[in-house]
Amino acid sequence: MGEGYVLKLENIVKTFPGVRALDGVHLEIREGEVHALCGENGAGKSTLMKIIAGAQPYTSGAMYLNGKEVVFHSAKDAKRHGIAMIYQEFNMIPELTVAENMYLGRLPVNRAGKVDWKRLNQEAQEHLERLGLSFSARAKVKSLSVAEAQMTEIAKCLTIGAKIIIMDEPTAALAEEEIRILFQTIGELKKKGISVIYISHRMDEIFQISDRLTVFRDGKFVATKEIGQTDYEDVVSMMVGRKVSNLYPTRDYVPKEVVFEARNINGPGVHGVSLKLHKGEILGITGLLGAGAIELSKLIYGAIPMESGEIYINGDKKDCTSPKKALKEGIGFVSDDRKQEGLVLIRSIRENISMSSLKKLTRGFSLNKKLEVKCVQEQVKALNIKISSDQQLTGKLSGGNQQKVVFAKVLEADSDILILAEPTRGVDVGAKAEIYSIINKLTECGKSILMISTDLPELIGISDRILVMREGQLVLNVSKQEINQEKILAHASGGVNKHESGN
Amino acid sequence: MNQEIKKRLVNQVNIYRSLLILVVICIFASLLSESFLSVSNLFNVFKQVTVAGIIACGMTFVILTGGIDLSVGSILGLSGVVASGVLASTGNTALAVVTAMAIGIACGAVNGFFISQCGIPPFIATLGMMTLLRGCVLIYTKGSPIPVKVDSYKFIGKGSVLGVPVPVIILILLFLLAHYVLTQTSFGRSIYAFGGNREVARLSGISVKRTEWMAYVMNGFLSGIAAVVLTARLSSAQSTSGQGIEMDAIAAVILGGTSLSGGTGFVLPTVIGAMIMGIIDNILTLMNVNPHATNIVKGAVVLIAVLVDKKVKDLSAKAG
Numbered sequence: 001m002g003e004g005y006v007l008k009l010e011n012i013v014k015t016f017p018g019v020r021a022l023d024g025v026h027l028e029i030r031e032g033e034v035h036a037l038c039g040e041n042g043a044g045k046s047t048l049m050k051i052i053a054g055a056q057p058y059t060s061g062a063m064y065l066n067g068k069e070v071v072f073h074s075a076k077d078a079k080r081h082g083i084a085m086i087y088q089e090f091n092m093i094p095e096l097t098v099a100e101n102m103y104l105g106r107l108p109v110n111r112a113g114k115v116d117w118k119r120l121n122q123e124a125q126e127h128l129e130r131l132g133l134s135f136s137a138r139a140k141v142k143s144l145s146v147a148e149a150q151m152t153e154i155a156k157c158l159t160i161g162a163k164i165i166i167m168d169e170p171t172a173a174l175a176e177e178e179i180r181i182l183f184q185t186i187g188e189l190k191k192k193g194i195s196v197i198y199i200s201h202r203m204d205e206i207f208q209i210s211d212r213l214t215v216f217r218d219g220k221f222v223a224t225k226e227i228g229q230t231d232y233e234d235v236v237s238m239m240v241g242r243k244v245s246n247l248y249p250t251r252d253y254v255p256k257e258v259v260f261e262a263r264n265i266n267g268p269g270v271h272g273v274s275l276k277l278h279k280g281e282i283l284g285i286t287g288l289l290g291a292g293a294i295e296l297s298k299l300i301y302g303a304i305p306m307e308s309g310e311i312y313i314n315g316d317k318k319d320c321t322s323p324k325k326a327l328k329e330g331i332g333f334v335s336d337d338r339k340q341e342g343l344v345l346i347r348s349i350r351e352n353i354s355m356s357s358l359k360k361l362t363r364g365f366s367l368n369k370k371l372e373v374k375c376v377q378e379q380v381k382a383l384n385i386k387i388s389s390d391q392q393l394t395g396k397l398s399g400g401n402q403q404k405v406v407f408a409k410v411l412e413a414d415s416d417i418l419i420l421a422e423p424t425r426g427v428d429v430g431a432k433a434e435i436y437s438i439i440n441k442l443t444e445c446g447k448s449i450l451m452i453s454t455d456l457p458e459l460i461g462i463s464d465r466i467l468v469m470r471e472g473q474l475v476l477n478v479s480k481q482e483i484n485q486e487k488i489l490a491h492a493s494g495g496v497n498k499h500e501s502g503n
Numbered sequence: 504m505n506q507e508i509k510k511r512l513v514n515q516v517n518i519y520r521s522l523l524i525l526v527v528i529c530i531f532a533s534l535l536s537e538s539f540l541s542v543s544n545l546f547n548v549f550k551q552v553t554v555a556g557i558i559a560c561g562m563t564f565v566i567l568t569g570g571i572d573l574s575v576g577s578i579l580g581l582s583g584v585v586a587s588g589v590l591a592s593t594g595n596t597a598l599a600v601v602t603a604m605a606i607g608i609a610c611g612a613v614n615g616f617f618i619s620q621c622g623i624p625p626f627i628a629t630l631g632m633m634t635l636l637r638g639c640v641l642i643y644t645k646g647s648p649i650p651v652k653v654d655s656y657k658f659i660g661k662g663s664v665l666g667v668p669v670p671v672i673i674l675i676l677l678f679l680l681a682h683y684v685l686t687q688t689s690f691g692r693s694i695y696a697f698g699g700n701r702e703v704a705r706l707s708g709i710s711v712k713r714t715e716w717m718a719y720v721m722n723g724f725l726s727g728i729a730a731v732v733l734t735a736r737l738s739s740a741q742s743t744s745g746q747g748i749e750m751d752a753i754a755a756v757i758l759g760g761t762s763l764s765g766g767t768g769f770v771l772p773t774v775i776g777a778m779i780m781g782i783i784d785n786i787l788t789l790m791n792v793n794p795h796a797t798n799i800v801k802g803a804v805v806l807i808a809v810l811v812d813k814k815v816k817d818l819s820a821k822a823g
Contacts, residue, residue: 303706327708341706344699346766355696355707358689366687409707 005064006031006195007052007083007164012061014047014219021047022058023219029164032193034186036206038239039216040428041398045199048216049166052197053085054078082163086153086170094142099124101141102156127155131185146289147178154185158194165189166197171205172426175289175454177493183209201428203232204457217241240430247433248461249440253480256280258315259448260331260417262300265309269295271472273309277417282439282449284463286456287492292472293452294336297419300450301333302326313417327356332415334406336422336452338399342406345395349387350376352394352405356413379408383438400431407438418442421452436462456485468492520815521759521772524808525779532782536789544785546668550736552781553670554579555748556774557729559755560681561722563773566756567685567698568718569765570625574614575726575752577636579745582606582730584640587649587740596655604727610636611723615716633749644742651738660735670732674774677725681770684721694718698765754805755780760812779804 007029014022022044029035037045050056052063054072063070065081072078075085092101099121100107108116108123124137133151141149150170157165171179186196186209200206206213207227215222215238222238236247260277269292277283287293298304300311302322311320313329320326323333335341343352353376354361361372376390385404387397394405403423410418420439424432439449439462453459459466460483468476468491476491532539558575565572586603590596610632617628651657662669685691693714696704705711726745734740758776761768780801787797 301706323706324708324710333706335706340700341702344696344703344766346699347695351692351695355692355704355709358692358709362689366683367689367692369687413708 004031005029006066008064008067009048009052010062010064012048012051012063013059014044014051014056015059021219022051024061025216025219025221026224027214027221028224029195029197030212031195032190033211034190034196034198034209036198036200036210036213037216038203038206038213038235040239040430041400043216043239044219045216046168047219049085049168049197049199052078052164053083053166055085079160079162082161083166084157084160084162084164085166085168086150086157087168092141092149092152095140097121097138097140098128098135098144098152098155099137101152102127102137102159123159124155127158128152130158131155131188133185145178146173147181150174150182151185154189162194164195164197166199168199169201169426170198171200171202173289175287175291176456176489177288179205201426202455203235203429206235207232215239236429247429247436248458249437251282251440251443251462251464253281253443253464259313260450261312261315263310263312265296265299266307267295267299267304267309268307269472270299273469273472273474275467275474277448277450279448280443280446281465282443282451282463284459284466285450285452285469286454286459286466286488287469289454291469291492293454293469294421295472296469297333297421297450297452300326301331301419303333327413327415330414330416332356332410332413332418334403334410334418334420334423336425338402338406338426343394343402346393348391349380349385349394349397349405350390353379353390353408353412356409360414375412376408379412383408383411384434398428398431399426400428400434403427403431403435404438407435411442416446417448417450419450419452422454423451424453424455424458432458456488460485460488470494520812521775521779524758525775525782528779528782532786535786538789539786544789546671548778548781548785549671549674550668551784552777553674554729554733555751555755555780556674556777557677557725557732558722558748559752559759559773559777560677560770561725562749562752562756563681563759563761563768563770564685564694564718565625565722566753566761566763567694567765567768568715569698569701569763570618570715570718571753571763572614572625572629572719572722573749574610574629574632574636575722576745576748577633577640578607578610578723578726579730579733579748580640580742581610581636581643582727583734583740583744584644584649584742586731587651587734588643590651590653590656591649594653596653596659599653599656600659600731603731604724607723607725607727607730608720609723611720611726612716614723615719618719619712619715637746640742644740646742648742649740651734651740656731657735657738660732660737670736673728673732677728678770678774681721681725685770690714690717695766698767700766751777751780754801757805758808 005028009025009027012022012025025044025048039045047056051058054075054077070081102124103120108119110116121137128137131151131154135144135148141152144152154165170182174182189196198210210227212224212226213235214224215235217239256279258276259279263274265273273296285293285296295304299306300320302320302325305321311318318329320329320331339345350372354372361367380387380390383404385401385408387401394402397405424435427435443449451463465479466483466488467474468488470492476488538544562572562575582603585606586599589602590599614629614632617623618625659669664672685694693704693709696707696709697711697714701711733744755776756773757763758779759768759772761773783800783804784797787800
């Protein structure tokens with residue numbers, strides 16, 4: 001059984017009360033390969049990962065490790081067998097050093113029972129170096145970048161002798177440059193014969209890094225393919241279960257008048273940025289993580305106070321120094337962090353949707369509930385939000401539906417200028433296409449969009465014009481006709497000298 | 504199918520939990536003492552919970568924001584003694600009542616200022632105010648009680664309309680007001696949004712500082728009214744009045760199922776929570792239990808209620 005495979009899953013079934021989350025799933029992992037798991041949200045990827053990592057038991061089926069059948073009773077158990085998982089949220093203690101975190105719970109001690117710091121730091125540093133990482137094992141975790149913290153997690157897996165590492169959306173919080181470092185590290189892992197199970201929503205990454213991939217749909221195994229024998233469209237159609245023709249809508253945008261202008265915006269991480277947005281335009285802004293694109297969006301919306309700068313709407317200077325004022329001037333904001341900044345997860349869909357338009361819905365002293373229900377129903381219908389009732393808690397919705405609720409909230413506030421920060425982050429392919437089509441439709445209704453994204457294919461697919469930021473400044477301004485990915489990356493990473501960036 | 508029913512049942516228990524506890528405790532109480540269910544005793548229980556009940560209504564607002572207010576007892580004390588002082592010197596009931604409300608509002612506004620504008624944690628700000636205001640009470644009264652001699656003022660605490668005690672009417676009116684504000688107005692929505700996630704509320708254009716401030720003002724205002732009811736019922740204002748009432752109010756809110764981390768809860772279960780505390784008090788008195796033991800029972804009930812709450816929540820989380 002399982003010859004040539006380090007890990008083999010046969011006919012795994014997992015049932016939750018009333019739900020069959022996994023229905024006869026197969027998976028074979030070779031030694032030293034990067035194996036991607038693909039599937040929409042709810043396809044069963046995360047359940048499968050938890051089963052492999054021992055965090056959840058399975059109902060029936062069998063799991064073989066190096067040909068021998070194994071049953072994990074806990075995550076610790078799985079770790080002992082060399083299976084480690086890196087979660088999206090890191091499990092590290094910020095106040096401790098890299099080395100301490102790597103050896104947490106099993107710090108080396110000398111004969112007197114005192115921690116052997118010298119040995120600890122030395123061993124930790126060696127592990128980091130083996131992965132080609134240059135930061136110090138003595139640095140506190142809180143001083144690390146997100147990418148470095150992630151590398152520390154990976155290094156930690158090595159210290160416990162992991163043979164299989166599961167990575168769940170490892171690039172979600174990383175920018176292009178950092179992703180490159182991650183991929184290099186994954187390359188190092190492969191050389192050492194360590195297998196990586198890789199989960200990502202970003203198809204381009206999967207094709208760049210994986211050797212093979214397995215597609216799941218609705219808890220069922222669809223296919224395992226060599227990367228060379230498949231392509232993007234093939235995988236997506238397997239995931240969705242039908243042909244997906246166009247992810248991005250076709251746009252025929254004709255430049256119109258300027259509706260929004262930001263002049264000389266300065267603030268934390270943003271230096272002297274000026275930009276113009278035209279009516280009905282989708283203006284994309286990108287840059288590496290920390291380049292200031294997200295900060296710029298928050299400065300414009302008044303979520304972070306500006307040090308200096310002016311906002312003009314339809315040629316008139318406006319006061320947008322707080323989200324409340326910005327909303328009043330018709331600027332809406334969809335945050336990149338929907339769970340912390342977009343939705344009150346413990347409140348209902350209805351309350352979330354009307355959260356920005358309470359004034360509009362108030363008659364005399366009280367809220368006009370009839371009007372509210374009507375407005376909410378209209379938004380739910382227009383955005384095709386799939387819910388059973390508007391009293392459902394937003395925390396229980398899927399990522400795509402949550403994002404649509406945030407859109408509904410912003411639209412309900414009658415915003416004409418929409419700032420969308422990473423609007424498709426953590427959203428599956430089907431919902432992504434829907435969100436693009438919503439954005440496209442909004443511009444047809446005369447709304448203008450400022451879209452911040454680090455997902456370049458997406459930004460190129462949907463924008464009419466793209467601005468590139470580096471170190472808080474605009475370094476490139478390209479129209480749809482001249483957009484190309486290499487050029488954008490070169491500017492974003494500083495490979496090209498600063499360009500003239502007027503409008 | 505079975506799962507669906509179980510899930511629905513768990514949800515129902517969640518909503519009516521405090522009511523269930525109330526019914527269970529009432530059944531116990533009527534078994535333990537025959538006089539418990541008499542009309543006069545029930546009105547008596549009602550009257551006894553009015554002061555804590557009124558404050559608990561205000562406390563619900565504060566706890567919904569994720570905050571806490573330890574100063575309500577001292578606000579009550581100060582409003583009570585100053586109102587009684589005004590009453591003693593002018594004999595004007597209306598003026599005394601307005602004074603109590605004004606002091607309540609002012610103290611709540613100071614709390615709110617420190618918390619929302621200066622960013623001091625609610626626990627610390629109101630702890631400071633609790634001690635500070637109690638000091639004011641002692642200086643004002645010099646430690647001796649201020650008697651209340653005006654009949655129209657006493658009516659607020661002792662009178663009744665159509666057989667219903669006035670304090671009970673006041674509690675019901677204030678409960679309705681609080682319920683209305685919380686469920687029917689934009690301010691109420693802002694409170695829920697704020698307690699659920701402050702940053703989301705701010706980014707959604709809600710005036711978060713004003714919302715938080717207003718919650719404490721509301722609480723102060725209700726403490727001022729509670730002071731009038733208490734001093735009128737006792738016909739005097741004591742320098743110690745209101746001491747420890749913050750704990751009764753917080754316990755009532757918790758029994759009502761409002762989450763201490765904010766964002767979820769209602770006023771009605773809070774009032775029921777206050778009644779549960781009152782009934783426990785009452786039944787132990789009827790049974791001639793050592794008054795000091797009352798605290799042991801009350802504390803135990805709060806702990807058990809929270810424990811049950813946690814179990815039910817775990818169950819409903821499992822049921823999805």
